[in-house]
Amino acid sequence: MTRFPLLAAVALATLPLQAKPKPAESPRPPLAPVPAAAAVSKRPEIAFEKLTLPNGLGVILQRDPSLPLVAVNIWYHVGPRNEAPGRSGFAHLFEHLMFSGSRHVGRDFDVLLESVGATNVNGTTSYDRTNYFETVPREQLDLVLWIESDRMGFLLDVLDQGLLDVQRDVVKNERRQSYENAPYGPSYLALLDNLFPPGHPYNGAVIGSMADLSAATLDDVKGFFRDYYTPSNATLAIAGDFEPAAVKASIQKYFGTLPDRPKKPTPEVKVPPARFGRYVVEEPVELAEVTYGYRTPPAYSADDPIVDVAMAVLAGGKATRLYQTLIVDKKLASEVSANQDSNQLSGIVTVGATAATGKTVAELETALDAALAKLEKEGPTPVELERAKRSILLSTLKSLELLNGPGGETGRAGLLQRFAHYTGDPGYLPKWVEQIEKVTPADVQRVLREQLGAAKRVTVVTQPKPKPGPAAATPPEKKP
Amino acid sequence: MKRLALSTLILTLACGTPPAPKAQALPPPKPSASTAQTTPDPEPWRKERPPAGPSSDLHFPLPEQGKLTNGLGLMVVRKAVPVASLSLVFRHGAAACPPGKSGLAALTARMLTEGTRKHPGVKLAEQVEQLGTTLDEDAGRDSSSLSLSALTADLPRALELLGEVATEPAFSPSDFERVQKEWLDNLRAERQAPERLGSLAMLRVLLGAPHGSPVDGSLTDVAKLTIKDIVDFQRKAYGAKDATLIVVGDVDLATVQKNAELAFKKLGTGQSGLEAPLSPPAPPPAKQILLVDRPGAVQSALMLAQQLPKRSAPGYEARELLTTLFGGLFTSRLNMNLREEHAYTYGAHAQNLATEHWGAFYIASSVRTDVTADALKEALKELRLLKDPALGKPLKADELARARADLVQSVGARLEYGARIGSSLADLWLHGLPLDYYQKYPSLLGAETPDSLTKVAASLDVDHLVVVVVGDRAVVEAPLKALGYQVVIAPAELTD
Numbered sequence: 001m002t003r004f005p006l007l008a009a010v011a012l013a014t015l016p017l018q019a020k021p022k023p024a025e026s027p028r029p030p031l032a033p034v035p036a037a038a039a040v041s042k043r044p045e046i047a048f049e050k051l052t053l054p055n056g057l058g059v060i061l062q063r064d065p066s067l068p069l070v071a072v073n074i075w076y077h078v079g080p081r082n083e084a085p086g087r088s089g090f091a092h093l094f095e096h097l098m099f100s101g102s103r104h105v106g107r108d109f110d111v112l113l114e115s116v117g118a119t120n121v122n123g124t125t126s127y128d129r130t131n132y133f134e135t136v137p138r139e140q141l142d143l144v145l146w147i148e149s150d151r152m153g154f155l156l157d158v159l160d161q162g163l164l165d166v167q168r169d170v171v172k173n174e175r176r177q178s179y180e181n182a183p184y185g186p187s188y189l190a191l192l193d194n195l196f197p198p199g200h201p202y203n204g205a206v207i208g209s210m211a212d213l214s215a216a217t218l219d220d221v222k223g224f225f226r227d228y229y230t231p232s233n234a235t236l237a238i239a240g241d242f243e244p245a246a247v248k249a250s251i252q253k254y255f256g257t258l259p260d261r262p263k264k265p266t267p268e269v270k271v272p273p274a275r276f277g278r279y280v281v282e283e284p285v286e287l288a289e290v291t292y293g294y295r296t297p298p299a300y301s302a303d304d305p306i307v308d309v310a311m312a313v314l315a316g317g318k319a320t321r322l323y324q325t326l327i328v329d330k331k332l333a334s335e336v337s338a339n340q341d342s343n344q345l346s347g348i349v350t351v352g353a354t355a356a357t358g359k360t361v362a363e364l365e366t367a368l369d370a371a372l373a374k375l376e377k378e379g380p381t382p383v384e385l386e387r388a389k390r391s392i393l394l395s396t397l398k399s400l401e402l403l404n405g406p407g408g409e410t411g412r413a414g415l416l417q418r419f420a421h422y423t424g425d426p427g428y429l430p431k432w433v434e435q436i437e438k439v440t441p442a443d444v445q446r447v448l449r450e451q452l453g454a455a456k457r458v459t460v461v462t463q464p465k466p467k468p469g470p471a472a473a474t475p476p477e478k479k480p
Numbered sequence: 481m482k483r484l485a486l487s488t489l490i491l492t493l494a495c496g497t498p499p500a501p502k503a504q505a506l507p508p509p510k511p512s513a514s515t516a517q518t519t520p521d522p523e524p525w526r527k528e529r530p531p532a533g534p535s536s537d538l539h540f541p542l543p544e545q546g547k548l549t550n551g552l553g554l555m556v557v558r559k560a561v562p563v564a565s566l567s568l569v570f571r572h573g574a575a576a577c578p579p580g581k582s583g584l585a586a587l588t589a590r591m592l593t594e595g596t597r598k599h600p601g602v603k604l605a606e607q608v609e610q611l612g613t614t615l616d617e618d619a620g621r622d623s624s625s626l627s628l629s630a631l632t633a634d635l636p637r638a639l640e641l642l643g644e645v646a647t648e649p650a651f652s653p654s655d656f657e658r659v660q661k662e663w664l665d666n667l668r669a670e671r672q673a674p675e676r677l678g679s680l681a682m683l684r685v686l687l688g689a690p691h692g693s694p695v696d697g698s699l700t701d702v703a704k705l706t707i708k709d710i711v712d713f714q715r716k717a718y719g720a721k722d723a724t725l726i727v728v729g730d731v732d733l734a735t736v737q738k739n740a741e742l743a744f745k746k747l748g749t750g751q752s753g754l755e756a757p758l759s760p761p762a763p764p765p766a767k768q769i770l771l772v773d774r775p776g777a778v779q780s781a782l783m784l785a786q787q788l789p790k791r792s793a794p795g796y797e798a799r800e801l802l803t804t805l806f807g808g809l810f811t812s813r814l815n816m817n818l819r820e821e822h823a824y825t826y827g828a829h830a831q832n833l834a835t836e837h838w839g840a841f842y843i844a845s846s847v848r849t850d851v852t853a854d855a856l857k858e859a860l861k862e863l864r865l866l867k868d869p870a871l872g873k874p875l876k877a878d879e880l881a882r883a884r885a886d887l888v889q890s891v892g893a894r895l896e897y898g899a900r901i902g903s904s905l906a907d908l909w910l911h912g913l914p915l916d917y918y919q920k921y922p923s924l925l926g927a928e929t930p931d932s933l934t935k936v937a938a939s940l941d942v943d944h945l946v947v948v949v950v951g952d953r954a955v956v957e958a959p960l961k962a963l964g965y966q967v968v969i970a971p972a973e974l975t976d
Contacts, residue, residue, distance in 0.1 A: 068536030117889030139533035169823030334665030390612030
C-alpha cells in the first residue's frame, strides 16, 4: 500500500505508449541476490555506518558522492501486525496521515518538498513496517531532516477530525482502485483472507476492511502515534552525497531532542491456522485464473532464501518450468507467476496461472500440480539452479545502482533498512548472498515438500462472471 | 514569507477564529477541534526552515559516439557500475504499422525474442538467462527496441546475443502461432481493467488509425497477422541506418565498437518513411461523453483529453510545465481538488503525451461511482480556472517553480540508473534533439513564465475535450447528463 499511486503505474494502466502484455513477470522485484559465476568474484556489499542516538533512534549512513543527490528513508517498525482487533488497515491509514502536516513545518509538507525538486517521495506500509522516503539535491538534506523530525515529534499537534475523514476516504478509494475494481483484485483479497483469517495479525491485506476503516477514530490515531511512532521504534537511513560530520550534527540537532517513549509491546497472539481449501470467486473478467497461496517461513530464516530460489526456478524468465510447461508446451496459460513476499511472521508465496482462451482452471490446476510435483521429485537441474541464482544476484546488483528504490525496500537505503529491520544487521547482504549461493537441489526439494504441499495451501479460482448482456442492447434514450 | 504566514496561522487556530483566506494551491487548514496547539511549544526553534546548502548542478553525461561500418550508430556512457545496460533502438514503432495491422511492431519485437536460427525456442532464453538477465523487447509509438543488462564481464557475450537476436531471428511459424494466441489472451486480460478500456477508446477517438490504434494491437487486427507480416516488418523496420546501440556501463567506446562490429554485421539496411501522416478524425461534438458500461463497478475510470502539438513542435517545455503543475505534482491543482479536498479518488493525474506525430493533454483518475459527475465537474472547473486568469485563480510563480524543480530533478534522478540514462538518450536520438539537450533543459524550463504558460493554457478547449467514462451506467448516466453533456455509449470497436 502506498500513499500515492505512482505515476508510472498509472501511465502503464492508462497510456498505451508503453503498455504491453508481458510474459510471466513477477510484480515484486526479487530482493534476493546472488552469486556464483566466475564473473562475480566477490560477494556484493554495501558500505555503511550505523549509530544509535541516546533516544534510541537508529541511524544508517551510506555515503556515495557520485551524484549530488541524497535519499532519506525512515522505517517505523510498526505495521498491520500491531493493529488492534477491529482496526485492520489502521497502520496504512496512519501512513496517509503522516503527510498531513506537523506543528512547526505546518501543512506545506508536499509544497516544500516539491519546491526543491524532491523525487521518489512516498510512504508505504507492509505487514511489519511503515516507511517514508524522499530523494533531494544534496543541499536540501537539512530540509528533509527538519520535516521528518517534525512529523516524528509533533504530528499530533495539527491532526484533526477533518484530516482523518479526508484520508479515510482517500484510502477507501485506494481499496476500490487497487482491489475491488481491479481485475483479480477481489480474488487476491479472498486469498489473503483465507491465508490469514480473522485473529491473525496479518488479517486485512494491509489495506483493511471498509468497516474497520470507517470505525477508526481520532483517539485511535493519537494512541497509535504515541505507542509506535517513537524514536526508539524507528530507523533513519541516508544514502548519497553528504559530509558525515555535518550530517551527524544535523541528525543530532533535529532528532536528538525528541523524547523517547517506550514502544507498546507487541502482544503475543496465538496465530490461527490458514483456512486451507479451494475457494471460487466470480469476477467480471474474460480469463479464468488460479492462484495457490502458502504461508512460508519468516524473512531471512534458513528456508526463506531457498523458497526464493524455488520461485525463480518455477517462473520469472522464459527458460523456467511453469513458463515452458504451461505456456509453451501445453498452451494452457497466457501468464504464469511464482513469487514470495517475505515477512516477519510468515512469508506469502503465490503460484498462479491465467488460463488461455478455451482452457479450464481444472487443466491449469492439474498442470501446476504436476510441475510442482516434478520439481519436488527430481529437484532443479544444476543449470536451472545456476540461472535462478544469477537472476537473483543480477537484480540485486541493479537495485544497488539506486540510492533508494521506488518502494523504499530496494536501492541502497532500502536494502540497508530491509536487512536492519528483518535481521538486525544492515550489513547482512553478503550473508544473504551466501545463503542463496549455498542452496542445493535437495534444499529446493525439501522446501517444496515441507512448505508448499497441496495440503497446506489456499487455492483461489477466479471464474468469469456471466455477462448481464451488452450495454448497447439497451437503447441509450427511453422513448416515451 | 512562508514562516511568517505559518506563525500567523497557528495563532489564528489557537484563538479559534476562522481560518485564513483560501490558499491557491492548498486547501486551507480546517479549524482544529483539538486544543493541542495551545500547549506551550517546547522547541520553538523548529519553526525555522533550515537554509539550503550551496547549490549543486546535475550534469547529464554526453555520450561518446561512434558508427559501425554498416551505419549503425553507437552511444556509450561510462558509468562505474557492475551491471552494464545495453539497448538497441530502431526508429520505427507502432506508427509504422500499415492500416489494419495494428500490433505488428509490438508482435515483431516479441517474436525476435522467441529464438534465433542458432538458438531456436527455449535455447535462446537459456542462453540469455544464463547471464542472470532477461531479454526485453519493446515497441512504442515511434520506436522498437531490444535491451538487456549484464555484468560487465559478460558484456561481449551480451552483445553477441543481442546481435544474434536482431539479425538472425528464427521466426518459426509454430512459435508464431503460439505467441499470437498468447498475445490475444493478454490483450483480453488487459481489457479487463477499466482504465485500459478507457484509454483504448480515448486515443482512437482523439487520433484515429493508425496513430490512435493501440501499440499492442486490436483483437481483430492481431488475430489476422501472419508470420509473413512479421518477417516483412522486421526487414523494413530493423535497419542499421535507422538504429542506434546504446551502452551504459563500465566500458569504453573502442571495446563496444569492436564487439559490436562483429555482432551486428549482418544487420540489413531497412527502409525509411514507413509512417503514415497523422489524419485525425473530426473532433466529437461539444459536451459529449463516451461511456463504457461496467455494471456494478464501484469506481469510474474518468479521462479527458485533447490534441496538442507533437514532441518536436516548439513549446514542448511549456506544455510539460503546464501539465505538471496542473496534474503532475502531488500538489497539482487537479490532485489537490479531486483527492485532498473532495476525497473523490486515490489520485488524479495529467500528462503531456508527446510522440513524433502527435501530442496530447491527458487527464485520468479513478473516482468513486457516486461522485463521477461531481469529479468531472471539478476537473472541468480547474481547467477553466487554469485557462482564464480572470476567473480568480491565475497561474502563480510558486506553482510554476515547483513544476520546474520537479522536471529538472526528475531528469537528475535518471542518472542513478544506467538503464534510464540509456532510455533518456534514446529519446533524444528518436526526436532529433541535440545530445546536450538535458544540460540545457533547466534553462529552457526557466525561460517560461506564468504569462507564457497562461497563453499555452488558452489553447485548451474545455467544451471540446474528448471525455471517456468507464463505469456503471445505471448510476452515472443521469448525473452526467445533468451536467449538460450528451452521453453516448461507446461502440465496441473503440475498445477492440
